[in-house]
Amino acid sequence: EDTIDPNAKQGGAITITYKDDVATLDPAIGYDWQNWSMIKSLFDGLMDYEPGTTNLKPDLAESYDISPDGKTFTFKLRHGVKFHNGREMTADDVKYSLDRVTNPKTQSPGAGFFGSIKGYDDVAAGKATSLSGVTVVDPYTVKFELTRPDATFLHVMAINFSHVVPKEEVEKYGADFGKHPVGTGAFKLAEWTLGQRIVFERNADYWHKGLPHLDKITFEIGQEPIVALLRLQKGEIDVPGDGIPPAKFQEVMADPEQKARVVEGGQLHTGYVTMNTTMAPFDNVKVRQAVNMAINKARVVQIINNRAVPANQPLPPSMPGYDKEFKGYPYDVAKAKALLAEAGHADGFETQLFVMNTDPNPRIAQAIQQDLAAIGIKASIQSLAQANVIAAGGDKAGAPMIWSGGMAWIADFPDPSNFYGPILGCAGAVPGGWNWSWYCNKDLDAKAAEADAMVDPAKAGERDKMWSAIYEKVMADAPWAPVFNEQRFTMKSARMGGADNLYVDPVHIPINYDNVYVKDVQ
Amino acid sequence: MTSARETILDIANLCVSVRGEDGEREVVSGLSLRLSRGETLCIAGESGSGKSMTSLAIMQLLPQPAARISAGTIRLHDKGLGDTELTGLNERQMRRIRGNRIAMIFQEPMTSLNPVLSIGRQLTESIEAHTSLSPAEARRRAIDALKAVRISEAESRLKQFPHELSGGMRQRVMIAMALALEPDVLIADEPTTALDVTVQGEVLELLRDLQRERGTSVILITHDMGVVAEMADRVIIMRHGRMVEEGKAADIFARPQAAYTRELLAAVPRIGAGVGRQESRDTEAAASANVAEVKDLHVRFDLHGGFFGRVNRRVHAVEGVSFSIAPNETLALVGESGCGKSTTAKALAGLVPYSGDIVVGGRNLSGLGRDERKAVRRDVQMIFQDPFASLDPRMRVGDLVAEPLVIHGIASKEERRERVAALFERVGLTADQMELYPHEFSGGQRQRVCIARALALRPKLIIADESVSALDVSVQARVLDLLKELQREFGVAYLFISHDMAVVENISDRVAVMYLGQIVEMGTRDQVFTNPRHPYTKRLIEAVPVPDPARRRSRFARLEQEIPSATRKIGEAPMKLILQDFGNGHLVAAEA
Amino acid sequence: MPGKPRAGVWRRLLQRPLALIGLLIVAIVVGGAILAPWLTGYDPNEQMFDGLTIEGSPLPPSAHFWLGTDLLGRDLLTRILYGARTSLIIGVVANGVALLIGTLVGVTAGYFRGWIGSVLMRFTDLMMAFPALLLAICLAAVFQPSLWIVAMVIALVNWVQTARVIYTETSSLSEREFIDAERTIGASAPRILFRHILPHLLPTIIVWGTLGISTTVLLEATLSFLGIGVQPPTASWGNIIFENQTYFQAAPWLVFFPGAAILALALAFNLIGDALRDILDPTQRGRA
Amino acid sequence: MIAYLGRRIIQSALILLGVSLITFALLYLLPADPVRQIAGRSATPETVENIRRQLGLDQPFVVQYWHYLTSLLSGDLGRSYIQRSQVTELIVSRLPASLLLMVGAILCELAIGLTMGLIAAIKRGTATDQSLMVASFVGVSAPQFVVGLLLLYVFAVRLGWFPIGGYGTWRHLVLPSLTMGILGAGWYARMMRSSMIDVLRQDYVRTARAKGLARRAILFRHALPNAILPVIAMIGIDIGIFMGGIVVVESVFGWPGIGQLAWQAIQRVDIPIIMGVTLVSACAIVLGNLLADIIAPFIDPRIKLR
Numbered sequence A: 001e002d003t004i005d006p007n008a009k010q011g012g013a014i015t016i017t018y019k020d021d022v023a024t025l026d027p028a029i030g031y032d033w034q035n036w037s038m039i040k041s042l043f044d045g046l047m048d049y050e051p052g053t054t055n056l057k058p059d060l061a062e063s064y065d066i067s068p069d070g071k072t073f074t075f076k077l078r079h080g081v082k083f084h085n086g087r088e089m090t091a092d093d094v095k096y097s098l099d100r101v102t103n104p105k106t107q108s109p110g111a112g113f114f115g116s117i118k119g120y121d122d123v124a125a126g127k128a129t130s131l132s133g134v135t136v137v138d139p140y141t142v143k144f145e146l147t148r149p150d151a152t153f154l155h156v157m158a159i160n161f162s163h164v165v166p167k168e169e170v171e172k173y174g175a176d177f178g179k180h181p182v183g184t185g186a187f188k189l190a191e192w193t194l195g196q197r198i199v200f201e202r203n204a205d206y207w208h209k210g211l212p213h214l215d216k217i218t219f220e221i222g223q224e225p226i227v228a229l230l231r232l233q234k235g236e237i238d239v240p241g242d243g244i245p246p247a248k249f250q251e252v253m254a255d256p257e258q259k260a261r262v263v264e265g266g267q268l269h270t271g272y273v274t275m276n277t278t279m280a281p282f283d284n285v286k287v288r289q290a291v292n293m294a295i296n297k298a299r300v301v302q303i304i305n306n307r308a309v310p311a312n313q314p315l316p317p318s319m320p321g322y323d324k325e326f327k328g329y330p331y332d333v334a335k336a337k338a339l340l341a342e343a344g345h346a347d348g349f350e351t352q353l354f355v356m357n358t359d360p361n362p363r364i365a366q367a368i369q370q371d372l373a374a375i376g377i378k379a380s381i382q383s384l385a386q387a388n389v390i391a392a393g394g395d396k397a398g399a400p401m402i403w404s405g406g407m408a409w410i411a412d413f414p415d416p417s418n419f420y421g422p423i424l425g426c427a428g429a430v431p432g433g434w435n436w437s438w439y440c441n442k443d444l445d446a447k448a449a450e451a452d453a454m455v456d457p458a459k460a461g462e463r464d465k466m467w468s469a470i471y472e473k474v475m476a477d478a479p480w481a482p483v484f485n486e487q488r489f490t491m492k493s494a495r496m497g498g499a500d501n502l503y504v505d506p507v508h509i510p511i512n513y514d515n516v517y518v519k520d521v522q
Numbered sequence B: 001m002t003s004a005r006e007t008i009l010d011i012a013n014l015c016v017s018v019r020g021e022d023g024e025r026e027v028v029s030g031l032s033l034r035l036s037r038g039e040t041l042c043i044a045g046e047s048g049s050g051k052s053m054t055s056l057a058i059m060q061l062l063p064q065p066a067a068r069i070s071a072g073t074i075r076l077h078d079k080g081l082g083d084t085e086l087t088g089l090n091e092r093q094m095r096r097i098r099g100n101r102i103a104m105i106f107q108e109p110m111t112s113l114n115p116v117l118s119i120g121r122q123l124t125e126s127i128e129a130h131t132s133l134s135p136a137e138a139r140r141r142a143i144d145a146l147k148a149v150r151i152s153e154a155e156s157r158l159k160q161f162p163h164e165l166s167g168g169m170r171q172r173v174m175i176a177m178a179l180a181l182e183p184d185v186l187i188a189d190e191p192t193t194a195l196d197v198t199v200q201g202e203v204l205e206l207l208r209d210l211q212r213e214r215g216t217s218v219i220l221i222t223h224d225m226g227v228v229a230e231m232a233d234r235v236i237i238m239r240h241g242r243m244v245e246e247g248k249a250a251d252i253f254a255r256p257q258a259a260y261t262r263e264l265l266a267a268v269p270r271i272g273a274g275v276g277r278q279e280s281r282d283t284e285a286a287a288s289a290n291v292a293e294v295k296d297l298h299v300r301f302d303l304h305g306g307f308f309g310r311v312n313r314r315v316h317a318v319e320g321v322s323f324s325i326a327p328n329e330t331l332a333l334v335g336e337s338g339c340g341k342s343t344t345a346k347a348l349a350g351l352v353p354y355s356g357d358i359v360v361g362g363r364n365l366s367g368l369g370r371d372e373r374k375a376v377r378r379d380v381q382m383i384f385q386d387p388f389a390s391l392d393p394r395m396r397v398g399d400l401v402a403e404p405l406v407i408h409g410i411a412s413k414e415e416r417r418e419r420v421a422a423l424f425e426r427v428g429l430t431a432d433q434m435e436l437y438p439h440e441f442s443g444g445q446r447q448r449v450c451i452a453r454a455l456a457l458r459p460k461l462i463i464a465d466e467s468v469s470a471l472d473v474s475v476q477a478r479v480l481d482l483l484k485e486l487q488r489e490f491g492v493a494y495l496f497i498s499h500d501m502a503v504v505e506n507i508s509d510r511v512a513v514m515y516l517g518q519i520v521e522m523g524t525r526d527q528v529f530t531n532p533r534h535p536y537t538k539r540l541i542e543a544v545p546v547p548d549p550a551r552r553r554s555r556f557a558r559l560e561q562e563i564p565s566a567t568r569k570i571g572e573a574p575m576k577l578i579l580q581d582f583g584n585g586h587l588v589a590a591e592a
Numbered sequence C: 001m002p003g004k005p006r007a008g009v010w011r012r013l014l015q016r017p018l019a020l021i022g023l024l025i026v027a028i029v030v031g032g033a034i035l036a037p038w039l040t041g042y043d044p045n046e047q048m049f050d051g052l053t054i055e056g057s058p059l060p061p062s063a064h065f066w067l068g069t070d071l072l073g074r075d076l077l078t079r080i081l082y083g084a085r086t087s088l089i090i091g092v093v094a095n096g097v098a099l100l101i102g103t104l105v106g107v108t109a110g111y112f113r114g115w116i117g118s119v120l121m122r123f124t125d126l127m128m129a130f131p132a133l134l135l136a137i138c139l140a141a142v143f144q145p146s147l148w149i150v151a152m153v154i155a156l157v158n159w160v161q162t163a164r165v166i167y168t169e170t171s172s173l174s175e176r177e178f179i180d181a182e183r184t185i186g187a188s189a190p191r192i193l194f195r196h197i198l199p200h201l202l203p204t205i206i207v208w209g210t211l212g213i214s215t216t217v218l219l220e221a222t223l224s225f226l227g228i229g230v231q232p233p234t235a236s237w238g239n240i241i242f243e244n245q246t247y248f249q250a251a252p253w254l255v256f257f258p259g260a261a262i263l264a265l266a267l268a269f270n271l272i273g274d275a276l277r278d279i280l281d282p283t284q285r286g287r288a
Numbered sequence D: 001m002i003a004y005l006g007r008r009i010i011q012s013a014l015i016l017l018g019v020s021l022i023t024f025a026l027l028y029l030l031p032a033d034p035v036r037q038i039a040g041r042s043a044t045p046e047t048v049e050n051i052r053r054q055l056g057l058d059q060p061f062v063v064q065y066w067h068y069l070t071s072l073l074s075g076d077l078g079r080s081y082i083q084r085s086q087v088t089e090l091i092v093s094r095l096p097a098s099l100l101l102m103v104g105a106i107l108c109e110l111a112i113g114l115t116m117g118l119i120a121a122i123k124r125g126t127a128t129d130q131s132l133m134v135a136s137f138v139g140v141s142a143p144q145f146v147v148g149l150l151l152l153y154v155f156a157v158r159l160g161w162f163p164i165g166g167y168g169t170w171r172h173l174v175l176p177s178l179t180m181g182i183l184g185a186g187w188y189a190r191m192m193r194s195s196m197i198d199v200l201r202q203d204y205v206r207t208a209r210a211k212g213l214a215r216r217a218i219l220f221r222h223a224l225p226n227a228i229l230p231v232i233a234m235i236g237i238d239i240g241i242f243m244g245g246i247v248v249v250e251s252v253f254g255w256p257g258i259g260q261l262a263w264q265a266i267q268r269v270d271i272p273i274i275m276g277v278t279l280v281s282a283c284a285i286v287l288g289n290l291l292a293d294i295i296a297p298f299i300d301p302r303i304k305l306r
């Protein structure tokens, strides 16, 4: 088919390492960046993206149809798609999977994505076990009715949480389904030795003929990134899943042979500083703007070895809706000071900057701290474990400033709305929420709803513009100081083949397992 | 009878110095002696005169880093190999001499055996180190050695550990160890000081036997002139690190030349004729105002064991002992090792839990508050059996002696210093020794420190547990005099524990004989010594060596079995002895 | 009399070359910590523009930056000097307090058997089995993190091992006869404990105390990392190492110099401790 | 013996109960909300409450602890909040590796530390003694991460004697054990030296010399068993200290032990795992102490189990 690389070779096995444990391979639950793409290879959803891009395409659905009011989506399913257990997948499975993920008993962290489907509220409240808005028309047709037009719905149908699972296997394993995943994906699970190794094996019955290329993928767990790099240099592994450790970055980039095996790409990521807009003195927009102007982003980028580009707006450059023309706040210490003085803080003030404790975040925080000190803001750093920072952010009186690095925002799907709702919208500004700047602008919420109601694909451009405008307004209120957009640097062994963009695939991190291949077979 | 024999060890002009805070000091100066094959040479003399240092110098085992040989030669003769100069040898060469050619029994039997190795291991290893015997043969030889020192059930003893043996048995194991290799020379440093008379007799007998059978030369260091008389062919008398006299045993005892020797011999306590022997006094009258009264004292130690770790056996260390001590009176407590003397003393000093009544100065010790007990404690002081163990090794002796004064807030700092200096002089030490630490003293000197300490508070009752056993006779006499003087001056009463019947006879007013935790005979000194009624008392008196080579006993009758044990199963209380009065308070247990 | 030996201790300490070296090192560290502002021209927290390469790498030692710069372009020598303040408080004060608590608990439990002893030892066992890190995290959540909190946590966590070891030794010491002898002259329990038992524990205390310096200084870094204790940019020897340990190949000076500082401090105290032990141990008189 | 064991086991159980109670209480007081972590960033407050109720986290502390305790007694440590698997299963799969590493580390530190201490004590005051002392302090002061990476770099990457991390054969075990052991070796060396010096002054050593024994016999048969006693007591303590280092060492060497599990759980407030690992490590420490106490009488016959 179209997405298959003509040079690709069939067969071979590769080894990938990760530092952290893989928590679960249940698509309804897995929400870490490592298991995110592993689940994508074990399961499929109705929609997917073209490899290496952010372009939507039908996947388990052969085609789809959107009603003119944007509230009804009808998907035609592909015939002959089989689960790893040999049974054919049908529309019932699609419905079952969505009922399951929204059911509170499943405790899915992704249930909220399906809030626009009719009947969601009843299921979420435990009043129903089935989404009334999802109907099986026939074994190969499934219809979704929404309570409001939702332009992101096709993306939602591509995220892991909507991936299709077989009922009988889920019931068989119960809560342990995540350890015994059965899906329709390109690979199936062959072995899982807890804490050591996960082995994927080619799904010979994969409906997408010609994929995957690899026979076997071994994930080795618990490997320190520096050691993983040593092993890569020795040829023992093919991809260090955690990337190039900062301490080794210079060494790798200085060596032409190694540098040649590094692929650089953008990432749907923004690193920013939140300012709690409900807490003095950050309740004054001038103070927030001053902070925006005080941060020397180029310097911050320099201390992480230029592995990012300075940012001036919430959206990353590769996201639709990113405004190339937007200039943001310039780095201007004098102006920042002036703004502070205007706000009545000519002598500055004391505050706290929360940060997650893994390198390089404390370092970045210290650079920001020094920049703030230059305009008189004395920010003391609170370097804490991830969970504690998240807890502080979710407390209205918890954290005046938070550096987001290490915890937030890599987009769930490539749509501008994804950067708004929980982290900038009113819905997130609740205790325990993720809107750490507690920024709530009802007008913008309304605008956002309006933009998301523009379902017509033909109007996508217009919608992106609307989002650009929304983020421009956000920046005028400056609840955040965007600092940089991280670049991805994936390294691979010499035997790995496939287009570069498969190695910096925006949704498959670190690599697109289904489409890469090795060059040294037959 | 010995001069014709060949010389085996020849020491010439030996000097040993120790380094102290203010430079080096000689503790052995210019000592020369010769030892012939098969001979027993006794070294006697003042405590601290360098006897132990000399023997350690021969073994090249002087305490490090303080002591060293500063001059002189130690030559070991050998028919085959010629002479060996020991002072120049390194560890490796010395190793072949030690144990094999010269063996040594140390002064401290309690600490000289390795606590974590079985008796068997400690015996066989030296055999294996010096011979090419197979392990089985070494074992056999070890058993033979144990049998030779009359240890019962030798084979099963091999598996036992030192702490499972009594003091006397440990000392015999040490001797067996030294003799297993049939050394040419055996150095025995106070081998019997820690033992009571009956065991002492056995050990001496044993040494004599072995010497007869194997022709070993023995250097026997002792301050007990009785032992010297019993054992020695030749005698060396030492004082202040120098030899003051040398000669055949008979000559020394009969015609002592040096003044010090005469002094020494004069000081030897003799039963019935000791120099210090005082008149019997009648103290019965003062019974109402007794300093201490002990009624039906019991001390039992529970032994845990068995399946549930419950108490299943008990040591009946003290079983219903009653006595009283009047002011000005000395009560002696005598008996064999392990009969409960020290335990009685400890109960009186408040160191072990007991049942029964102990009344000191009219107040019953049980049921007193902390402050009152402290006050009572002032009146009862104790001198412990082991002088080294009972002094804090990290404190200067001057501070140790001053400590009771400090605790009870007596006298100013200056006065205290003076008092301590005076006490030192009284026990025969010098004031400048106040700055030294316990390990820098010889065994006897340490005991004098302990005595000075007990005297510091001028108590009403002093418990003296084997306090003079480690002292040489002259000091012993001085200390006994001191004790008596204090008694006269302040009316101090003594509970005097000793195995030396001669000393007891010299100092005591009344005597109590203990056997297996009970008193078997009690009465005035004269009653007990002139008219001993209990067979056990008779045996004790008989066992005392007489300080006269002419009256050497040919053979000491051995006990056939081990001393019966005071350990019993729960519920099996020992039978209570009934004491019968034979007139004038002479109480004797009816024979079982 | 009591005054005299102490004066002698100082004198004899100064006579020993090794102890002198130790005292000198401690003096240098303390002096460096106090005089840091006058000893260096840099601010410990200033991230200098010329302190990093264009690619953002730290600079190796040079005439300009004697010990090089760190990952944020700060002068390492300056940070080590200022870090000495933190590390001295942790390594000496907190470690000292831990040692003190451990010794007190161990000695008390070992001397007073009975219920005091068993309650104390069971509590010690409990503390030993309890994960210290967790306690630290919770304390961090309850209190505002600060140097004194971390010092307290370290003291609270580190006494346990000392207590156990001291307990064992004390229980065998209190069986010795000279302790009985002290009781008969009416010595009070505190007197026996402090004048007679404690001096015998000195070798053990010295071993644990000096080894504890390195351990606590490094432990402080772990705690800081978890968000309890000194927060960036405050420097401590431990956190300089921790921040930079992955860079030990790319920028070895970042690990080597603070590591050497910790080592030197621990060694210095050990030299002094060893000398003290010999001086205070009368059986070692005569040893040069 | 059996009675002793019985008593000790009851005591240990009480200690474990105490540990579980304190840990549970501390975690209960922790401000980070595990339910938020489970529910994800898009969850509504109702969903969050729903999940809280399901997990029983809305119950009062006493009830929660009681539930935990009762299921604990039936061997159920609950399910991980993040990983969603049985904590028992997670721990059981990782425990053998950690125990193996611990045994390896103890062997390493004993071998290195005791040898160093012994030599230092014998050569007391010489240059050898001084340099061993410096070495032991280097061992104690060196950050384990750096030590581990250095060993890995030299012996695995450069020399190729050992595999670069991983788990399986004895060759995998050597470097991580060594890394952990080096720290402890420093301690043991100091302790050993101190206690050996003390023992070498004892009368029975003099007796052994007087018997003309070989130096080796004196040192190893007479002095060592006496000197090693305080060191044995250390082994129980050690296990607690190891728990701190195990995280770093396991991650450097990709060793699938519970250290990494614990670390990730702490970072993400995965309370059931934290509880489980805490209890398991407390068990190990208690057992270690028990073992040390049981070994002691075999070395020193004077010691009675009481």
Ligand SMILES: Nc1ncnc2c1ncn2[C@@H]1O[C@H](COP(=O)(O)OP(=O)(O)OP(=O)(O)O)[C@@H](O)[C@H]1O
Pocket (backbone or CB within 6 Å): B018, B019, B020, B027, B046, B047, B048, B049, B050, B051, B052, B053, B054, B063, B066, B067, B223, B439, B440, B441, B442, B443, B444, B445, B470, B472
């Ligand atoms: N380790 C030491 N350091 C300093 N001086 C010591 C040391 N050991 C013994 N001395 C001193 O050496 C002298 C001789 O002691 P030695 O032990 O030889 O006496 P002794 O004749 O055996 O006495 P005793 O009969 O009391 O055992 C004594 O004055 C003693 O103070």
Ligand SMILES: Nc1ncnc2c1ncn2[C@@H]1O[C@H](COP(=O)(O)OP(=O)(O)OP(=O)(O)O)[C@@H](O)[C@H]1O
Pocket (backbone or CB within 6 Å): B167, B196, B301, B315, B316, B317, B335, B336, B337, B338, B339, B340, B341, B342, B343, B344, B385, B566
């Ligand atoms: N702490 C104890 N535990 C168990 N048994 C003990 C204890 N102390 C003493 N004994 C036992 O009590 C008995 C009496 O001992 P004690 O020390 O009173 O003897 P002694 O008459 O002083 O002997 P010696 O002349 O050898 O000093 C002995 O059998 C001894 O083994």
Ligand SMILES: [Mg+2]
Pocket (backbone or CB within 6 Å): B051, B052, B053, B107, B189, B442, B443
């Ligand atoms: Mg002597």
Ligand SMILES: [Mg+2]
Pocket (backbone or CB within 6 Å): B341, B342, B343, B385, B465
């Ligand atoms: Mg006794």
